[in-house]
Structures are given as C-alpha cells and as structure tokens.
Amino acid sequence: MAGVILRRAYGCYNCRKQVALHDDIVKKNFVAGHRKRAFLFSHVKNVVTGPKTDRPKLTGVHMVADVHCSDCGEVLGWRYEKVYNEAHNYKLSKTVLVKYKIVKLDW
Ligand SMILES: [Zn+2]
Numbered sequence: 337m338a339g340v341i342l343r344r345a346y347g348c349y350n351c352r353k354q355v356a357l358h359d360d361i362v363k364k365n366f367v368a369g370h371r372k373r374a375f376l377f378s379h380v381k382n383v384v385t386g387p388k389t390d391r392p393k394l395t396g397v398h399m400v401a402d403v404h405c406s407d408c409g410e411v412l413g414w415r416y417e418k419v420y421n422e423a424h425n426y427k428l429s430k431t432v433l434v435k436y437k438i439v440k441l442d443w
Contacts, residue, residue: 347440349439351408360379380403383404383431385402397420399416400414418424
C-alpha cells in the first residue's frame, strides 16, 4: 500500500454504501434545518433523486429533489434543482447530505 493515498469517502449511515468524497465538499458548515448540520457536495454518487418540489428552506423557497441511497433507499439529503434567489446560485445542482445520515468510511 506504500504510496497509495486513499481518498476519504463518506457512506450511507444505514448500509455504508459509498455516496460522496471528502474532496467534493463545497461547504462544510451548512445548516440544513433546526440544529441540523450538513455538508454541501459538488457531486455525489450511488444515489437516486426523487421528484422535484418547491420547498421552504431557512434561506427561502428552493426547488429541491430528495436524494436517496441507491442501495437501501434511505433519504440522505437533497439536491438543489432551482434557486429563486441569485445569492444562492452556488447551491444549484449541488447536493446537501445531512451529517448524521452519512458516516466516514475507513478514515
Ligand atoms: Zn444506504
């Protein structure tokens, strides 16, 4: 294993399927709701998205789609499909994974 650097990954807390890489975190101290911490990821994998819906968030109404683990179906967060306020454009097409719903894999 000499010289091999494993990329730090996160998995679904329920089935440990790998869903995201630490390097893909855009924003670490994301607040996803009342006292709910989350990470904003540029991209995730092994997930499926649900229907797009307009949903009120702390920062206003955004169009989001729930993100589910592709293996066990657990809801892990959501993806921003549309933002109605330019100040939040950086969230567009990015995915929020709630901190307590993901676990560090082998690191
Ligand atoms: Zn899972």
